[in-house]
Amino acid sequence: MSEALPARLVAMVEALRGHGLVVGTSETVDAARAMEVLSLADRTLLREGLAASLVRRTGQRRVFDAVFDVYFPLGVGARENDREADAASEPQDSVGSLRDALVDALARGSSQALEDVAASAVEALGQVHGGEGPGASGSGWSARQTLEQLRPQTTIVRALAARGSSEGFVERLDRDEVRRDVERFRALVQTEATRRTAEVRDRDRVARYAVRPDAEQVEFLSASRDQVLELRRTVQPLARRLATRLSARRRRRNRGQVDIRRTLRRSMSYGGVPLSPAYEHRRKARPELVLLCDVSGSVAGFAGFTMLLVQALRDQFSKVRVFAFVNHTDEVTELITSGEADPAALAERIMANANVAPWHPSSDYGRSLRSFVSRYGAAIGPRTSVLILGDARSNHLDPDLDALRDIVGRARRTFWLNPEHESRWGLGDSVAPAYAQVVDMHECRTVDQLSGVVSRLLPV
Amino acid sequence: MSERFASVEDVTDRLAELGYLASPSVATTVFLADRLDKPLLVEGPAGVGKTELARAVAQATGADLVRLQCYEGVDEARALYEWNHAKQLLRITAGRGETWDETRDDIFTDGFLLARPLLQAIRSETPRTLLIDEVDKADMEIEGLLLEVLSDYAITVPELGTLTARHAPFTVLTSNATRELSEALRRRCLFLHIDFPDPELEERIVRTRVPGVDEVLAASLVRVVNALRRIDLRKAPSVSESIDWARTLLALGADTLDEAVVRETLGVLLKHTDDIARARQHLQLDEADVRR
Numbered sequence: 001m002s003e004a005l006p007a008r009l010v011a012m013v014e015a016l017r018g019h020g021l022v023v024g025t026s027e028t029v030d031a032a033r034a035m036e037v038l039s040l041a042d043r044t045l046l047r048e049g050l051a052a053s054l055v056r057r058t059g060q061r062r063v064f065d066a067v068f069d070v071y072f073p074l075g076v077g078a079r080e081n082d083r084e085a086d087a088a089s090e091p092q093d094s095v096g097s098l099r100d101a102l103v104d105a106l107a108r109g110s111s112q113a114l115e116d117v118a119a120s121a122v123e124a125l126g127q128v129h130g131g132e133g134p135g136a137s138g139s140g141w142s143a144r145q146t147l148e149q150l151r152p153q154t155t156i157v158r159a160l161a162a163r164g165s166s167e168g169f170v171e172r173l174d175r176d177e178v179r180r181d182v183e184r185f186r187a188l189v190q191t192e193a194t195r196r197t198a199e200v201r202d203r204d205r206v207a208r209y210a211v212r213p214d215a216e217q218v219e220f221l222s223a224s225r226d227q228v229l230e231l232r233r234t235v236q237p238l239a240r241r242l243a244t245r246l247s248a249r250r251r252r253r254n255r256g257q258v259d260i261r262r263t264l265r266r267s268m269s270y271g272g273v274p275l276s277p278a279y280e281h282r283r284k285a286r287p288e289l290v291l292l293c294d295v296s297g298s299v300a301g302f303a304g305f306t307m308l309l310v311q312a313l314r315d316q317f318s319k320v321r322v323f324a325f326v327n328h329t330d331e332v333t334e335l336i337t338s339g340e341a342d343p344a345a346l347a348e349r350i351m352a353n354a355n356v357a358p359w360h361p362s363s364d365y366g367r368s369l370r371s372f373v374s375r376y377g378a379a380i381g382p383r384t385s386v387l388i389l390g391d392a393r394s395n396h397l398d399p400d401l402d403a404l405r406d407i408v409g410r411a412r413r414t415f416w417l418n419p420e421h422e423s424r425w426g427l428g429d430s431v432a433p434a435y436a437q438v439v440d441m442h443e444c445r446t447v448d449q450l451s452g453v454v455s456r457l458l459p460v
Numbered sequence: 461m462s463e464r465f466a467s468v469e470d471v472t473d474r475l476a477e478l479g480y481l482a483s484p485s486v487a488t489t490v491f492l493a494d495r496l497d498k499p500l501l502v503e504g505p506a507g508v509g510k511t512e513l514a515r516a517v518a519q520a521t522g523a524d525l526v527r528l529q530c531y532e533g534v535d536e537a538r539a540l541y542e543w544n545h546a547k548q549l550l551r552i553t554a555g556r557g558e559t560w561d562e563t564r565d566d567i568f569t570d571g572f573l574l575a576r577p578l579l580q581a582i583r584s585e586t587p588r589t590l591l592i593d594e595v596d597k598a599d600m601e602i603e604g605l606l607l608e609v610l611s612d613y614a615i616t617v618p619e620l621g622t623l624t625a626r627h628a629p630f631t632v633l634t635s636n637a638t639r640e641l642s643e644a645l646r647r648r649c650l651f652l653h654i655d656f657p658d659p660e661l662e663e664r665i666v667r668t669r670v671p672g673v674d675e676v677l678a679a680s681l682v683r684v685v686n687a688l689r690r691i692d693l694r695k696a697p698s699v700s701e702s703i704d705w706a707r708t709l710l711a712l713g714a715d716t717l718d719e720a721v722v723r724e725t726l727g728v729l730l731k732h733t734d735d736i737a738r739a740r741q742h743l744q745l746d747e748a749d750v751r752r
Contacts, residue, residue: 024647030496037495038468038488045468048488052650053496058503058637061653169717170680172744173687180690236694237637244639275545 012071015207019063027054070207073195094124099155106159106181118188125149126193140197143190152182219445220302220419231305239312242455287385288319294390295324295356296363300347302419303389311336321379324350326357327364329372363393366400373403386411391420392432399431404438417444417453464494464521480516481665489652499610499631501649506636507698508654511593514632518589527591528577530598540615541579544572568619582615587627596635603645610648659686665699670706680717681706691742697729704728719745
């Protein structure tokens with residue numbers, strides 16, 4: 001192995017650690033051995049080999065791929081076929097010809113062709129100049145600029161025409177497949193731009209900023225549409241994981257008490273010697289859960305995610321009731337249970353079918369809590385855990401702490417989950433600190449934090 | 461260092477001969493697991509061929525497969541070894557008049573030891589492939605047990621001492637990620653995530669497994685399955701479902717896909733009623749009913 005390689009590998013490991021992957025020294029050594037065993041000639045094999053030794057769980061692969069592309073780029077500078085192309089052509093022409101090339105690649109559905117077009121597109125359209133010289137700050141290659149000029153979505157219709165529709169039944173899939181390829185093309189442009197930028201700028205810096213975080217570490221309040229979709233996909237696996245963790249905890253709890261009758265019965269097969277003792281199983285009562293969610297625009301994503309999660313965990317509770325509010329509280333349990341159709345439309349369904357904002361569209365926590373107590377107070381009993389979700393931004397209206405005290409007094413346990421960063425509680429119209437004196441308030445910005453809180457809440 | 465495979469291509473070729481078409485990532489990781497002598501932890505959705513991979517490797521290397529199926533509550537006695545208590549009691553009763561020392565020395569010997577999968581794999585005279593299936597189903601305590609086996613290929617039996625493997629077995633652990641495996645276990649393994657294969661590979665897999673299916677049908681079948689994987693389903697159809705579907709179509713004598721056939725056979729691909737409803741909507745199968 002040459003001198004520079006270990007350094008490059010260690011730098012890459014550092015970058016991976018920066019993105020929350022736990023990579024120990026032994027993994028790094030494994031990766032180096034993998035590099036030695038596989039030759040460096042084939043980049044695909046190298047990528048897979050390093051992934052096998054450095055990645056430890058399923059969700060980390062995307063982060064790894066992005067970092068790998070920065071540290072072990074495909075090449076340096078423009079690709080060979082672009083260098084041969086005429087460099088002096090007008091940008092206007094190149095947009096046209098690039099689109100033609102893209103149409104062609106989409107029509108053939110070939111990944112290699114898509115990659116080539118992405119490379120040429122970044123080369124022709126993506127350069128950003130900032131300051132003097134190649135090392136100056138701000139200069140680099142921008143995927144956004146490339147995509148804005150190229151507008152790949154405009155090629156879908158032409159690509160469909162050029163591709164010629166498939167025969168019979170599968171014809172209906174054509175449009176979807178071309179769309180997916182366009183999405184893939186966007187990702188390729190992004191990778192290419194990152195690669196080129198990493199050459200002119202500090203590699204470690206690019207690795208830090210150009211890689212999207214894991215779904216579980218995305219903040220609810222700032223999640224993009226794609227990330228929200230990705231989050232939703234994690235609900236089922238997360239619920240399953242929480243449920244398993246729980247049943248393991250339950251089992252451990254039960255261990256210890258010997259069931260005399262069954263132990264004696266068992267010992268009969270060994271001539272009365274109690275070789276394998278039998279233990280007692282205790283049945284634990286499952287608690288009831290009441291979920292009280294702010295569904296106003298700012299925190300709707302968070303509330304929706306938590307509702308889905310609780311719904312997926314419903315067999316862990318004897319009863320789950322879900323209430324939504326903006327400035328008035330209404331029960332939405334039915335709307336969520338019948339939510340087999342489309343979780344994406346959950347927020348709209350609640351807004352359309354539940355009476356959550358009868359007077360005006362802005363949040364009013366005090367009035368909502370009061371209306372909850374007066375209409376559904378009976379829903380809370382001594383075995384109920386209450387979970388309140390919201391950012392406690394009440395538009396400077398009366399917070400009505402007494403209503404909250406009433407809820408806390410009746411319930412077995414009450415938690416408030418706030419999707420805002422703790423440092424922002426109490427700023428502006430937030431009344432979080434006042435509520436936090438009455439109820440246990442937790443910061444809950446990411447799926448990681450949410451699953452922590454929910455697993456503490458679950459019965460043992 | 462064991463060398464079961466000569467190169468990554470060698471892995472691909474030899475597995476392909478047995479009907480297991482490996483993607484580059486699978487082939488590379490198997491090759492590395494062989495060269496670095498490390499166990500292989502395989503994760504991925506159900507039905508993409510995790511267990512099948514272990515079988516194929518076993519067959520390709522000519523090593524018998526020893527399988528430990530994990531489940532909730534699997535314990536030392538089921539995974540490692542157990543003393544045959546009943547036989548020991550018989551031995552004690554039969555040997556009346558013996559001194560205690562003689563009896564004691566005798567009942568803790570090989571003859572009274574019941575070897576379970578892990579011990580079998582370690583003690584074997586011939587090379588073995590060890591498959592620890594669905595390790596996520598087992599309890600945390602079992603992982604601790606596995607650590608010694610996986611890092612040193614050794615098992616300590618207090619009465620007999622430490623038994624070390626003559627041939628380090630090629631070890632595959634599979635997991636469906638129902639629970640987080642401990643960091644210690646993950647660190648001892650190479651990690652491989654098998655995802656749904658890309659369409660070209662899946663087409664080849666379907667045609668290898670179901671030789672009667674022609675190229676056009678295989679291609680369109682894979683395209684439909686891929687379209688279904690992109691929509692939000694409770695259980696996305698896996699490779700094994702694609703293969704089952706191809707078999708079904710073959711049995712029905714359908715040589716092209718049309719609405720009627722797809723509608724009738726969607727149950728082979730999808731296992732939940734609401735998934736089927738959503739798929740019918742997505743593939744515009746219901747409109748045909750309306751038109752009729």
